[in-house]
Amino acid sequence: MSAKPVVLVTRKLPAAVEDRLRRDYEPRLNPDDQLYSSGEIIELAEGADAILPCHTEKFTAEVIARLPDSVKAIANFSVGYDHVDTAAAKARGLIVTNTPEVLNDATAEIAMLLLIGAARRAGEGEMLVRTRTWKDWSPSFMVGIQVTGKRLGILGMGRVGKVVARRARGFDMEIHYHDVRRLDPDQEAGAVYHQTVEDLLPVCQFLSVHCPSTPETKGLLNAERIALLPHGAVVVNAARGVVIDDEALIAALKSGAVAAAGLDVFNDEPDIHPEYRELANTFLLPHIGSATRETRDAMGFRALDNLDAIFSGHEPRDRVA
Ligand code: 8YV
Numbered sequence: 573m574s575a576k577p578v579v580l581v582t583r584k585l586p587a588a589v590e591d592r593l594r595r596d597y598e599p600r601l602n603p604d605d606q607l608y609s610s611g612e613i614i615e616l617a618e619g620a621d622a623i624l625p626c627h628t629e630k631f632t633a634e635v636i637a638r639l640p641d642s643v644k645a646i647a648n649f650s651v652g653y654d655h656v657d658t659a660a661a662k663a664r665g666l667i668v669t670n671t672p673e674v675l676n677d678a679t680a681e682i683a684m685l686l687l688i689g690a691a692r693r694a695g696e697g698e699m700l701v702r703t704r705t706w707k708d709w710s711p712s713f714m715v716g717i718q719v720t721g722k723r724l725g726i727l728g729m730g731r732v733g734k735v736v737a738r739r740a741r742g743f744d745m746e747i748h749y750h751d752v753r754r755l756d757p758d759q760e761a762g763a764v765y766h767q768t769v770e771d772l773l774p775v776c777q778f779l780s781v782h783c784p785s786t787p788e789t790k791g792l793l794n795a796e797r798i799a800l801l802p803h804g805a806v807v808v809n810a811a812r813g814v815v816i817d818d819e820a821l822i823a824a825l826k827s828g829a830v831a832a833a834g835l836d837v838f839n840d841e842p843d844i845h846p847e848y849r850e851l852a853n854t855f856l857l858p859h860i861g862s863a864t865r866e867t868r869d870a871m872g873f874r875a876l877d878n879l880d881a882i883f884s885g886h887e888p889r890d891r892v893a
Contacts (some may be wrong), residue, residue, distance in 0.1 A: 583605055593624075633659070636660040637728050654813060672890055674870035675732075716832075773797055826851070833854050
């Protein structure tokens with residue numbers, strides 16, 4: 573019997589995923605869940621056939637160039653792969669995979685939590701209760717924005733965006749969207765397509781960002797585009813921080829042009845723009861879109877399915893490079 577492929581696993585994964593890794597591979601696990609530097613990853617990958625990383629590890633062109641020759645694949649434990657320079661990986665003949673679909677529901681749940689939490693001032697309210705500064709009640713106390721029946725714009729109607737649309741319909745929201753491609757009419761389920769971002773924004777009483785991080789989407793929500801939103805809109809982001817220009821959103825939150833923002837993802841996590849923390853009209857979460865037991869197991873299994881395909885000489889289902 574040939575030796576099992578060696579897999580460097582950069583973070584501590586769910587027990588069931590690590591069990592399967594031990595059964596089918598020779599894994600180099602990280603039981604203390606240390607955050608490895610690029611230099612450590614390069615060293616630890618010596619002699620490994622593949623790496624199974626999270627979005628917390630950056631595979632820049634420079635890191636990829638320094639990976640040991642033994643490494644043939646990067647099987648990400650994430651749907652986003654903006655942390656991997658796919659052009660550099662391709663040039664080097666490295667196979668790169670991601671874990672789509674399995675986190676749609678969990679991420680859509682978080683988007684809905686952000687949407688409602690921002691609109692109904694959940695962060696502020698919780699702070700009052702926790703800090704014993706809740707003293708009174710009055711008809712004008714903690715009045716927020718009603719969600720039911722409002723117009724929701726979805727920027728990026730991909731796998732997660734579609735689930736968010738379904739969930740939001742449960743709140744009688746009217747769905748509008750922009751994506752590079754229009755959906756088939758049967759998939760639209762009545763959602764209104766806008767050919768450009770600029771067409772979408774003026775109708776969005778709520779805007780939820782669901783596009784990936786690409787050179788085209790970096791800073792997409794800048795001051796100019798934020799100014800196209802109706803006054804008092806609510807902005808939600810459970811996709812990637814880079815899509816939003818922080819200075820522009822913070823200025824709009826301060827002026828009231830944007831009434832509230834619900835954010836699970838940020839530029840430079842976890843060292844986010846400090847002003848988000850100071851604002852009362854933000855509802856902030858620490859990148860937990862996919863953080864449910866079911867989803868984290870499914871992400872690990874999907875990454876392993878991809879590795880299984882690669883090491884049995886088949887095309888992995890989720891190849892991105
Ligand atoms: C994960 C994510 O927590 O999968 C993604 O792209 O953003 C998150 O849901 C993380 O990336 C795991 O590596």
